[in-house]
Amino acid sequence: MGLDSALHEIRHLDDLSSKDTPTHRLDARAKVLVTLFYLVSMLSLGRYEVSALLPFAAFPLLLAVQGEVPLALLLRRAALALPFVIFVGIFNPLIDRAVHFHVGPLAITGGMLSFASIVLRSLLAVTTGLALVAVTGFDQICRALGRLGMPTTLLVQLQFLYRYLFVLADEALRMLHARVQRCAKNNHPTLREYRTLLGSLLLRTLDRAGRVHQAMLCRGFDGQMPDLRPTTTFGPAEWRFCAIWGLFLIAVRILNIPQHLGNLPLYLGGKAGGLFP
Amino acid sequence: MSHHIVELKGLSFRYPDGTPALDSIDLTIHHGESVGLVGANGAGKSTLLQHLCGVHVPQAGRVRVGDVPVLPSTLGEVRRTVGLVFQDPDDQLFMPTVAEDVAFGPLNIGLPPEEAAQRVDEALAQVDALHLKHRPPHRLSGGEKRAVAIATVLACLPDIMVMDEPSANLDPHSRRLLINLLRSFHHTKILATHDLDMVLDLCERTVVMHKGRIMADGPTGELFSDIELLTACALEPPLRMQGCPLCGAGKEVVSELTVPSASG
Amino acid sequence: MSHHIVELKGLSFRYPDGTPALDSIDLTIHHGESVGLVGANGAGKSTLLQHLCGVHVPQAGRVRVGDVPVLPSTLGEVRRTVGLVFQDPDDQLFMPTVAEDVAFGPLNIGLPPEEAAQRVDEALAQVDALHLKHRPPHRLSGGEKRAVAIATVLACLPDIMVMDEPSANLDPHSRRLLINLLRSFHHTKILATHDLDMVLDLCERTVVMHKGRIMADGPTGELFSDIELLTACALEPPLRMQGCPLCGAGKEVVSELTVPSASG
Amino acid sequence: MHMADALLSPAVGGTMWAASAGLLAYSSSRLKTTLDDNRVPLMGVLAAFVFAAQMINFSIPGTGSSGHLGGGLILAVLLGPHAAFLSIASVLAVQALFFADGGLLALGCNIFNLGFFPCFLCYPFIFKPLAGEAPSRGRLMTASVIAAVVGLQMGAFGVVLETVASGISELPFNSFVLLMQPIHLAIGLVEGVVTAALLVFLHKARPELFGAAQQNAKTRSLRPVIVGLALAAMVVGGGLSWFAAGDPDGLEWSMAKVSGKEELEAPEHGIHSTLGSLQKSFAFLPDYNFKEPEATATDSGKPEAQQTESWPNVSAGTSISGLLGGFMTLCLAGLVALLLRRRAPSKA
């Protein structure tokens, strides 16, 4: 991803996270915990599970809809994450050729199932992660992690990173533009140019770090970041959110709902075959 | 020369994150003109300048430089015509020494090394920075960096010189040098700046921007006397027009502003 | 109050790479004074200011702030007395939201959260930026960032306010707001800047630096009329004193400079 | 290359999370005691630098492709292992959150693969001995290239182990290794060359800065690194081999698949499969593996092989061999480091 578009993507998510919906207002810890529980329960499904994965789409979907996150954005990003997953998963259909069932003339092999499952997992995991960021915001997620026990040093780290990312990326972009302006073609820099571009950026980064530190000292910094006051509490809304989604996730994890739906005629009609003979 | 007309027609631009920056801009600048572009922080000045050398490609409307419309396919040609000096010289200087930095453009357009070296000397001499030739750019003072950044653009022999806040952070002497340098440069010049006194010195024509639109476009002296317009655009008359403490003149012009008297 | 005297005696400083920056500086600033620090790029202004709040510790000579000598052991106390506003607000704003950033200082000196919150509100109100309270600093415009950076220092209630080029990159309107804000602030102020017109507005006393030394120290109006001194130090009279184009006054004062007439 | 959520089983993801979290806690506690506090902003701002630098590409001469900085090694050189590890972790966290690079569950794996190896192995044991006290240009180049290549090889191997251990992908261990390692050889070379180029640039522009970094490095004790290394090797060896050593060959594994039957294929045992998946669904945490296998078999009434099929086999035997292997690896690494340290002065 180019710096330009990367920065834009971050700004976009950042924009979305500054909206004010009930979902945004929930304590970030609730959203982070439910997301982790979601990932674990979803990814723990067997590798041939395809239909059982489908109900899991409800969580990112609802999060996005309630948080006014454009679905197109989530899907586009999810598609971007696919290549590596496909690269690794594409071998499944080639290796695992055991036929599991037939759909008409088409023989469905285990490899096909597990490949489909991998793609689906990837889509679900990515959309959920992004939806979480879009309805919570980076800063709130960091704080939630901090309140859940992440070391303070790391928390401060993440906040610094996020803050200076914008400053440095803007600087880097302007340097790249200045370079392109004096080039006949819009190509990548050569290694030599790259070295000096990044080197200059690094020098300025180091200088900036020194100045930031001085600014901190001037305001009484003594090696310890002041305690960041919690801004939200884990109230009834949070408990409700956790309980509802927790129950839902346990339910869809245990019961393969689509399969049960598919098997409905079977339950009703006794042992008379099934959808997939 | 008709081919150095700069023409913007119905130009609009939004940053990818949705921030509107330019809103149907119409502007024509003729060869040899010297135009000041002024306006509040965030008015869209930098964004407009960046359209002239293809950093941004128009989203609506069109930009022509001479006979060439600015399109992805013509960027090479446009960039040879237009030289943009960035607001922060640090952004512009990235090679290990000043000489290499100034030679970067000429070498890239395919000049043989000897010819490029000659251009380097000429350009550095023009900004009175020949003595810095072998220094690394990151060890120069702010004003020296600015001079070298201008030289890097001069060395490309642009027909149109575009500068973004060239006088910021310069001490008064360096600022004066810059003004004199620009006055001696007879091609088309477009300067975006908050330094209205510099505009008064250099530009016969001024364009006032506000919130992505052009609010006024006319002779510099006329616009700068229109206090209402200036106030509406978060501007003030140039300092030299604000009650000179020696003669007390001009006070009445700017009486709406809280112009203080010198206490010394 | 004797304890707010700032006193530099024989102060010299070299950067670790050997660059000399200050050369036996002697300077005393009294409580409530407002002092402009001017000089060429690289004259040593920023280095001097950084000695006042212990960013650098004197290598030769000594620095006293009130009754406290600036030593590694007293830095905590000194930094509570002196508030430094950096040239680039991006260096100063590092917390995730404006409110937290402004609260950083008060919390660090051990104020309870409620009191700190109150200080935040007061400081933000002083710079007219209360509406930015919950915004992340990276989404502010340049002028807004500057205002918040000043608030972060105000919230520490410094007795001495030290600012490095506060008006750079601001549009004229924001610059005027800043000047008015500073004028309403009655503690000791020390401003390093190239904006001599701002010095003329705000400071009754000016210190001229050149190559690490103090070249002149006196009433602002007097120094700014001494063309010879100014020229020697790469300075110029403030723009408002340079031939006002309306009345033509002052032209003779600055006739040594190539002061141009407005062409508009 | 980032490990991805979709290829990961929660057991492996959880193990790696635990390993990374342990290292993070250790690193930050180390920093708290030794930190001269100017490192706090330096770490964050450098992490932002690496983040931005990773998105700037340069063209690799003669290939038509492009490369960029990875950043792990240069952070280790500039900050020292502990601070660098935290910085890399934060870069990866931002990438996981905003670009879904990897994902949240895979973050533990990625921090381990891309942070632990360069910071705690390659920097102290390869880069430092090779570069020496007062590095010349040539030595910086050699040290960076070798350290970067080794680091990325280890990282890539980590991805392979984690993927195979998770058992979501069918890609056989052998072929996956053959795919990943050469790709990462190339990436490692690029990373090494870029890191070296940057270090040389920095060395020329700011020699004083370099001297200080070297001094810091000199006073740093190696013992904690070795302890961390041993811990990590045990986690990797012991934890991963439960999953990996159980099915050393993916081909065999998939053969087993062919003979084994899957629930989907046998919809007739409705209630049993429900019970079975109930059992499974409460077993998605690593501690599943400590449960009695008999219990699973009896509860579901299905042969054990079927129930645990997509789950790694746990046996004391493989765990012990894994620990042993980890220990041997550690010895080998120590030996190599010793050799390198001996040879380094003679090279100058």
Ligand SMILES: Nc1ncnc2c1ncn2[C@@H]1O[C@H](COP(=O)(O)OP(=O)(O)OP(=O)(O)O)[C@@H](O)[C@H]1O
């Ligand atoms: N990369 C960017 N992404 C999103 N919005 C941007 C970007 N750059 C500028 N903007 C926004 O576009 C608008 C115009 O910005 P521009 O930089 O053109 O202003 P300007 O007139 O040059 O201001 P200044 O005097 O402060 O330099 C502003 O609202 C600004 O916030």
Ligand SMILES: Nc1ncnc2c1ncn2[C@@H]1O[C@H](COP(=O)(O)OP(=O)(O)OP(=O)(O)O)[C@@H](O)[C@H]1O
């Ligand atoms: N970190 C540094 N390392 C080495 N030399 C430095 C450093 N910072 C400043 N200098 C040098 O010290 C001298 C004084 O610099 P200083 O920043 O104090 O100047 P200044 O008066 O603030 O200039 P300006 O108006 O450009 O801000 C200059 O020669 C400068 O090159």
Ligand SMILES: [Mg+2]
């Ligand atoms: Mg601008």
Ligand SMILES: [Mg+2]
């Ligand atoms: Mg300065």
